[in-house]
Amino acid sequence: MRRLLSQLARGENAGTDGDWATAQLERRGIADPDVLAAMRAVPRERFVLPEMVGSAYEDGALPIGYGQTISQPYVVASMTQALALPAWSAGHGGEAPKVLDVGTGSGYQAAVLAEMGAQVVTIEREAKLAERARAVLDDLGYDVTTIVGDGSAGAPEHAPYAAIVVGAAAPGVPVPLVEQLLPDGRLVLPLGTRSEQVITLVQRTDDGFTREPIEPAVFVPLLGEHGFGSP
Numbered sequence: 001m002r003r004l005l006s007q008l009a010r011g012e013n014a015g016t017d018g019d020w021a022t023a024q025l026e027r028r029g030i031a032d033p034d035v036l037a038a039m040r041a042v043p044r045e046r047f048v049l050p051e052m053v054g055s056a057y058e059d060g061a062l063p064i065g066y067g068q069t070i071s072q073p074y075v076v077a078s079m080t081q082a083l084a085l086p087a088w089s090a091g092h093g094g095e096a097p098k099v100l101d102v103g104t105g106s107g108y109q110a111a112v113l114a115e116m117g118a119q120v121v122t123i124e125r126e127a128k129l130a131e132r133a134r135a136v137l138d139d140l141g142y143d144v145t146t147i148v149g150d151g152s153a154g155a156p157e158h159a160p161y162a163a164i165v166v167g168a169a170a171p172g173v174p175v176p177l178v179e180q181l182l183p184d185g186r187l188v189l190p191l192g193t194r195s196e197q198v199i200t201l202v203q204r205t206d207d208g209f210t211r212e213p214i215e216p217a218v219f220v221p222l223l224g225e226h227g228f229g230s231p
Contacts, residue, residue, distance in 0.1 A: 021073050030074070038112045048062050071167060085116055091184070098160075098162055099161060100159075104122040110137060110142070110144045111137060120142075120143075126148075151227075160185070161182065165189070166189035170228075173209065175226065187201070191211075194221050
């Protein structure tokens with residue numbers, strides 16, 4: 001149903017750009033069929049500024065206002081794949097994973113997660129961005145809980161989560177996010193300085209957490225108490 005809504009929202013030629021984009025993703029190592037199907041189905045052009053629609057499926061980040069960007073398709077797909085949502089669901093009797101999306105931005109990452117059948121909670125610091133993303137997500141039929149607040153502290157009122165994905169760079173692992181994970185949950189986020197980061201998989205252990213580097217990237221900074229502080 002969500003895929004049909006997405007296609008209807010894009011018109012009779014829906015799928016052409018998405019198919020082209022996912023072919024690029026497969027060539028770059030994105031192999032999870034659920035991730036590829038979601039990337040194909042979500043109309044990325046609905047999440048960019050009107051003047052950027054022609055560039056929506058280019059493999060690069062695009063500005064969305066308020067000093068933020070919509071991440072490039074490959075990065076969204078790579079981070080989503082690292083969450084391993086289908087495996088988590090299979091290991092929990094088909095249960096839909098609850099996922100926290102930190103840094104709503106355009107709402108695109110939240111839409112991809114919802115398209116995969118996740119229960120999505122997304123949190124955004126900038127109220128106007130959150131409002132715009134909520135409107136697009138609602139219009140496309142995605143049932144996503146959108147919160148305005150400090151994403152570096154997570155959303156404990158909706159925890160625990162099977163997975164958390166952070167769309168902004170942190171100088172270190174925000175401990176509140178790890179604490180809001182289920183014991184077998186996964187946190188994927190870029191770690192590093194304001195100019196250079198490495199997308200990292202974080203998993204809980206009995207005495208803390210482990211880190212596994214995935215690949216280099218460049219993100220806007222995560223602002224907030226457990227990020228780079230105030231603007």
